Amino acid sequence: MIPDKQRAFRKTYRSNLVGWYSGYIHLLIIYGIGISLIYFFSSHLENIQWWEWVTVPIVFLLCNIFEWYLHSYVMHRPVNLPGLRAIYERHTMNHHQFFTDSEMRFLNHRDWRVTVFPTYALVVFTLISIPPSFIVGYFLTSNVGWLFIATTISMYLVYEFMHFCCHVDENVFVANCPFVNTLRRHHTAHHNQSMMMSRNMNLTFPITDWLLKTSDLECGLVRHLLNGYSTKFMRDDLPITPKTPAEASSSSYII
Numbered sequence: 001m002i003p004d005k006q007r008a009f010r011k012t013y014r015s016n017l018v019g020w021y022s023g024y025i026h027l028l029i030i031y032g033i034g035i036s037l038i039y040f041f042s043s044h045l046e047n048i049q050w051w052e053w054v055t056v057p058i059v060f061l062l063c064n065i066f067e068w069y070l071h072s073y074v075m076h077r078p079v080n081l082p083g084l085r086a087i088y089e090r091h092t093m094n095h096h097q098f099f100t101d102s103e104m105r106f107l108n109h110r111d112w113r114v115t116v117f118p119t120y121a122l123v124v125f126t127l128i129s130i131p132p133s134f135i136v137g138y139f140l141t142s143n144v145g146w147l148f149i150a151t152t153i154s155m156y157l158v159y160e161f162m163h164f165c166c167h168v169d170e171n172v173f174v175a176n177c178p179f180v181n182t183l184r185r186h187h188t189a190h191h192n193q194s195m196m197m198s199r200n201m202n203l204t205f206p207i208t209d210w211l212l213k214t215s216d217l218e219c220g221l222v223r224h225l226l227n228g229y230s231t232k233f234m235r236d237d238l239p240i241t242p243k244t245p246a247e248a249s250s251s252s253y254i255i
Contacts, residue, residue, distance in 0.1 A: 006092040010107075013114060020216040023112030027160075029119050034157045037126060041150040048143045054134075061207070063155040068208035071201045085140045094198075101192040104248040105169050115167055116160060125156050143185045155204070162204045163187070170246060179205060183244075189216050189242035201237075216242070 007231040015073050075091040098114045106112060129152040137145020165180050166187040174180050183204070190200035199216045202209045209215040211225045217224055225235070229244050 022110030041146050052143045055144050059151040064207045068201045084135045101243045184245040185229045192242040194239045
C-alpha cells in the first residue's frame with residue numbers, strides 16, 4: 001500500500017502544477033533541442049580518423065562518473081548555492097517524496113514534471129560542455145571537440161530516457177529490454193528511503209556504482225549491467241530488502 005505521507009505529497013504536488021503543463025510538450029522540447037544540437041555538432045565532423053572515435057567511450061565513462069557525483073553530492077546533499085540548492089530541493093525534497101519503492105509509477109503525463117529536468121537544464125549542461133570541448137578540440141583535433149560535446153548531449157538524453165523508463169508502468173519493453181530492466185530494479189532500490197543517500201546513485205548504467213562499491217549488488221560489472229530484475233546477487237548488509245519493479249504497485253488508480 002502506498003504510505004499516507006506519499007499519497008498526501010502527491011496530491012499537494014499535483015494541485016500546485018500549472019494548468020497548462022503538458023508532459024508531452026515538455027519531452028518534445030527537450031528532445032527537439034537535444035537532437036538538433038547533436039545534429040549540429042555532428043555535421044562539423046570531417047575526415048574523421050579511427051582513433052578520434054575513441055572520444056565517444058571515454059566521454060561516456062566521464063559522463064557516467066559525473067552523473068554519479070552529481071546525484072550523490074548535489075541532488076542528495078544541500079549545497080548553499082542558489083542553483084545547486086534548487087537541484088537538491090527538486091530531487092530529494094520533491095522527486096523522492098513523490099516516488100518511493102512502494103509506489104514508483106506515473107499516474108499520467110502531468111506527473112512527468114517531477115522526473116524530467118526543466119528545459120533550461122539542457123541549456124546549462126550544453127554551456128558547461130562547451131569549454132572542455134573547445135580545449136580538447138584545440139589541443140587534439142576539431143573532430144575530437146565536436147565528438148566530445150555531441151556525446152555529452154547524447155548522454156543527457158539517455159539519462160532522461162532511462163530515468164523516465166524507471167517510473168512508467170510495467171510493460172513488455174521495460175521488463176525485457178537489456179539495460180533498461182536492470183536500471184529499473186537498480187533505481188527502484190535507490191528509492192527505498194533507507195538507501196537513497198548511499199546506494200545505486202547511477203541513473204543510466206551502474207558502472208560507477210560498481211566501481212565505487214555503492215551498488216546494492218555484489219557481483220561483477222557485466223552482471224551489474226545485465227542483471228535485469230534479479231535479486232540473486234543483492235548484498236547481505238543492506239538495511240532492508242527493497243522492492244523490485246514488479247512489486248511496485250501500478251499508479252493507475254492512485255490519486
